[in-house]
Amino acid sequence: MSARFSCDDYENSFQSRGRVCVRCVMDESDPHLTFDESGRCSACIHAEARRPAWMVTDAERAPTFDQTVAAIKRENPHRDFDTILGLSGGVDSSWALVRAAEAGLRVMVMHCDTGWDSRESVDNIFTLCRKLKLDLETLVIDWEAMRAAQRAFFLAGVANCDIPQDHAIIASVNIVAARCRVRTFISGGNWASESILPKAWGHDALDIVHLRDIWKRGGQYELISRFPTMGRVKRHFVNPMVRRMHAWRVLDDLRYDPLEARRRLQADYGWTSYGGKHCESVFTRVFQTVYLPIRFGFDKRRPHLASLIMSGLTTREQALQELAKAPMTQENAERDVEYLCSKLGFSAEDWRRIVTSPPMPHSAYRTDQYERMAVGFAKRYITPYIKLRRIT
Ligand SMILES: [Zn+2]
DSSP: OOSTTOOTTTGGGGSOOSOBOSSSOOBTTSTTOOBOTTSOBHHHHHHHHTOOHHHHHOOSBOHHHHHHHHHHHHHOTTSSOSEEEEOOSSHHHHHHHHHHHHTTOOEEEEEEEOSOBOHHHHHHHHHHHHHHTOOEEEEEOOHHHHHHHHHHHHHHTOSOTTHHHHHHHHHHHHHHHHHHTOOEEEEOOOHHHHSOOOGGGOOOTTOHHHHHHHHHHHSOGGGGGGSOOOOHHIIIIIIIIISOOEEEEGGGGBOOOHHHHHHHHHHHHOOOOOSSTTTTBHHHHHIIIIIIIIIIOOOTHHHHHHHHHHTTSSOHHHHHHHHTSOSSOHHHHHHHHHHHHHHHTOOHHHHHHHHHSOOOOGGGSOOOHHHHHHHHHHHHHTGGGSOOOOOO
């Protein structure tokens, strides 16, 4: 065990904070959480209101799945691909790919190598594409640029240090989609395991104003020229309105059980498990299971398990039992932290300062808040009067 990169009091950082919801397992580590008179929290009440159609109708699949597949096929008879999917090797994107390919869609599979892939996730990506007989395009992000951006976010001390990785992945998929003239992105995002996610714990990964401001303060900003970015004009105007690109959350139109999907992927596609949700990247594993709990008191398993409770895929008792244990041992946490620090160029003293300094809100840095207000205004009062052809 390394004493240099110690994670003191690691296991205690997973204790619940304040009041806990009587129906799901969310607690007051989400500062925006409120409770009704029966003790149910605002997060699960809001999630319930957004339940997908298949949960309500109990049908095997919502009719929109077949309609969407047919519409996508009709739209792309002269193109090489119907859709594009960014594959991380995790269970959500892997299962979304399997279901889209089984439905007969010609999927362009893209993987974005940010320098943090675990061996299991790389094996999963290659095995899945080989078995589904799909071509894979891998885009490797310039490591010096990724390293500079991730260092800047840790030094800024904000909650969402995963913004550089998420931004690069989304921007890369958009760049490849535009080049191949593919309009529909298949997203692994889903209600079943992600219906609850506190807004206060993160910040929009596509906020280019925020990314630039934090990177400038952290140093080596000139490297942004080697980093894939998604600018404001492309995000709000060119891609949705000129290129008519849009995402399809395929798993929301299907009965999706992440545990069953994991079993099927293992049995039918030689897929291997890599641990918790989003732990296919070593960076994300340290960020979610060490940095966020120790510095902010955020345990990402909590909203994930609360979501599974709302989907009827686990019970509150089982979730509480899982939350009572730390996601990994202190020894393994320290080993991962040492690896992360060696790649990002942080000393043991740097790391100690990073995890013991007071949390910084994202609002301490520049954001695109005015732009979002303008886009919200346009969506409400202008877009309804512009007829856009959409896949429904
Ligand atoms: Zn709740």
